[in-house]
Amino acid sequence: MNRQQEYVLRTIEERDIRFVRLWFTDLMGTLKSVAVAPAELEQAFAEGIGIDGSVIEGFTRVYEADMIVQPDADTFQVLPWRDRTARMFCDINMPDGTPASTDSRNILRRALDRAGQEGFTFYTHPEIEFYLFREPYESARGPVPVDQAGYFDHVARGDGHDFRRAAIEMLEQMGISVEFSHHEGGPGQQEIDLRYADALSMADNIMTFRTVVREVALHEKAFASFMPKPLAQQPGSGMHTHVSLFEGDSNAFYEPGASYELSQTGRRFMAGVLAHSREICAVTNQWVNSYKRLWGGGEAPAHVCWGHNNRSALARVPMYSMGKGHSRRIEVRSIDSACNPYLTYALVLASGLRGIKEAYDLPPEAEDDVWALTDAERRAMGIDPLPQSLGEAVAVMEESELVADVLGEQVFDFYLRNKWQEWGDYRSQVTQFELDRYLLHL
Known part of the structure; x- marks a missing residue:
C-alpha cells in the first residue's frame, strides 16, 4: 500500500466516512459508480472490485464480462453534497490486471504516454457552457430558462448569480479551481471556466463538474442541461478548450518574436487539429443534437479554419496572453460540453502530435467572419465544412x-455501431416540424 492510499484510509476514519463511491465513465461519457464500505477499501486498493462489464456501454462482450474497478487514491475527495460520503475515480482493468482497452481513462492515458515519449506534457483549460432551466420540466411548454438575461448580464437577485456562487464553492471544496464565471448569451445559459491542468486531471474534473452542477441545480429547484442545442433560437452550449504542450517547465507553443508569439511546434499542432477535425468530429460532437449547435449560426464553428481574433473559426490563438510565455495556447472551439472528455482530449492531442511529427503546414489565417462568406468564397479560400x-x-x-489507432479496434468498432444506431433512430422519427408543415397540406 502506498502513502496516498494510507492517507485515504486515515482520512476516512478521521472524518467518519460511511460510503465511498468509486466513479468511472462509459464510452459515451456517462458517469457510473459503485459504492464500497470503508472496511472493504483496503482490499479494493489491493485487488480492485469486480463488476460485470457487459452491462456498461461499450466495455466488453458478454462472454468476457468480468472486469476490475481499480480506485485511484490520488482522486479521493469528500462529497460536499452527501453526508459522510467520498469518491474516487477508477481505472478499469481486466482480471489479469492489465488495463482494459475499452476504459476511456486508459485511452487518454495511452495518448498522454505517447506525448510523454516525445517529451511533451498536455495541458487543457475548458470553458464549459450549459443551461439552467426551471423545475419541473413540462414537455408541452418546453424547458423554461431560469432568466431572460444575456451575455455578461448582471441581474439583481438573479438565480444564475446564486447558482454560480454555490457551484464554485462546491467545486473548490473538491479541489477544483475555477478561473471565471458569467452569464452566457442565451436565457438561463451559464459559463464556468476551470483553471488549467494536465489533461487526465482535467477530464476527471469535467466529470466532477457536471455532477456538481446538476446537484447544485437540484438544490436550487432547477435543472442543468449540457445538451448542445436545447433551444432552437438561442446559442448552443460548447466547451471551448485552451490547449498547450509543455517541455518540462517551458511552453512548447511560445516563441518570442514569432507571429502571435506562436512557435513552429504550436503552428504544426494547430495544423494537425484542423487537418483531422472532420475525422474526430463524431467524438468531439457525438450527439445528433450537436450538429444543430455547430450549424445553428452565431459563434459556433462549422468550418475548418483558424484565426487570432475570429470567434467563427474552429481554432483560435487568443491575444490576451501576449508576452506571457507560460500562457501561449491554442483555443479549440468546436468541442461540445456534452462530450466524453477523455476520448475528446485523446483525439485532439493525437491530431496535434500528428501535425508536429509530419510537419503539417498551417493554412492561411481566416480574418473574415466565416459564416458571412458564401460557399463559393469558402471553397476558394480552401475552407472545408465540418460534417453537417x-x-x-x-x-x-x-x-x-x-x-x-487512438481508440483501439474494439472501441472504434463499438463507437461506430453505437453512433450509426443513434443516427438511424433519429432518422426514423417524425418531428413536430414535419407535422406542422406537411400534415394538413399534403
Missing part, C-alpha cells in the same frame, strides 16, 4: 486511421 450531421461525421470517422 452525425451520420456524415460517423462516415468520415469510419475512414480515419488516426481515430482507429
Whole structure:
C-alpha cells in the first residue's frame, strides 16, 4: 500500500466516512459508480472490485464480462453534497490486471504516454457552457430558462448569480479551481471556466463538474442541461478548450518574436487539429443534437479554419496572453460540453502530435467572419465544412486511421455501431416540424 492510499484510509476514519463511491465513465461519457464500505477499501486498493462489464456501454462482450474497478487514491475527495460520503475515480482493468482497452481513462492515458515519449506534457483549460432551466420540466411548454438575461448580464437577485456562487464553492471544496464565471448569451445559459491542468486531471474534473452542477441545480429547484442545442433560437452550449504542450517547465507553443508569439511546434499542432477535425468530429460532437449547435449560426464553428481574433473559426490563438510565455495556447472551439472528455482530449492531442511529427503546414489565417462568406468564397479560400450531421461525421470517422489507432479496434468498432444506431433512430422519427408543415397540406 502506498502513502496516498494510507492517507485515504486515515482520512476516512478521521472524518467518519460511511460510503465511498468509486466513479468511472462509459464510452459515451456517462458517469457510473459503485459504492464500497470503508472496511472493504483496503482490499479494493489491493485487488480492485469486480463488476460485470457487459452491462456498461461499450466495455466488453458478454462472454468476457468480468472486469476490475481499480480506485485511484490520488482522486479521493469528500462529497460536499452527501453526508459522510467520498469518491474516487477508477481505472478499469481486466482480471489479469492489465488495463482494459475499452476504459476511456486508459485511452487518454495511452495518448498522454505517447506525448510523454516525445517529451511533451498536455495541458487543457475548458470553458464549459450549459443551461439552467426551471423545475419541473413540462414537455408541452418546453424547458423554461431560469432568466431572460444575456451575455455578461448582471441581474439583481438573479438565480444564475446564486447558482454560480454555490457551484464554485462546491467545486473548490473538491479541489477544483475555477478561473471565471458569467452569464452566457442565451436565457438561463451559464459559463464556468476551470483553471488549467494536465489533461487526465482535467477530464476527471469535467466529470466532477457536471455532477456538481446538476446537484447544485437540484438544490436550487432547477435543472442543468449540457445538451448542445436545447433551444432552437438561442446559442448552443460548447466547451471551448485552451490547449498547450509543455517541455518540462517551458511552453512548447511560445516563441518570442514569432507571429502571435506562436512557435513552429504550436503552428504544426494547430495544423494537425484542423487537418483531422472532420475525422474526430463524431467524438468531439457525438450527439445528433450537436450538429444543430455547430450549424445553428452565431459563434459556433462549422468550418475548418483558424484565426487570432475570429470567434467563427474552429481554432483560435487568443491575444490576451501576449508576452506571457507560460500562457501561449491554442483555443479549440468546436468541442461540445456534452462530450466524453477523455476520448475528446485523446483525439485532439493525437491530431496535434500528428501535425508536429509530419510537419503539417498551417493554412492561411481566416480574418473574415466565416459564416458571412458564401460557399463559393469558402471553397476558394480552401475552407472545408465540418460534417453537417452525425451520420456524415460517423462516415468520415469510419475512414480515419488516426481515430482507429487512438481508440483501439474494439472501441472504434463499438463507437461506430453505437453512433450509426443513434443516427438511424433519429432518422426514423417524425418531428413536430414535419407535422406542422406537411400534415394538413399534403
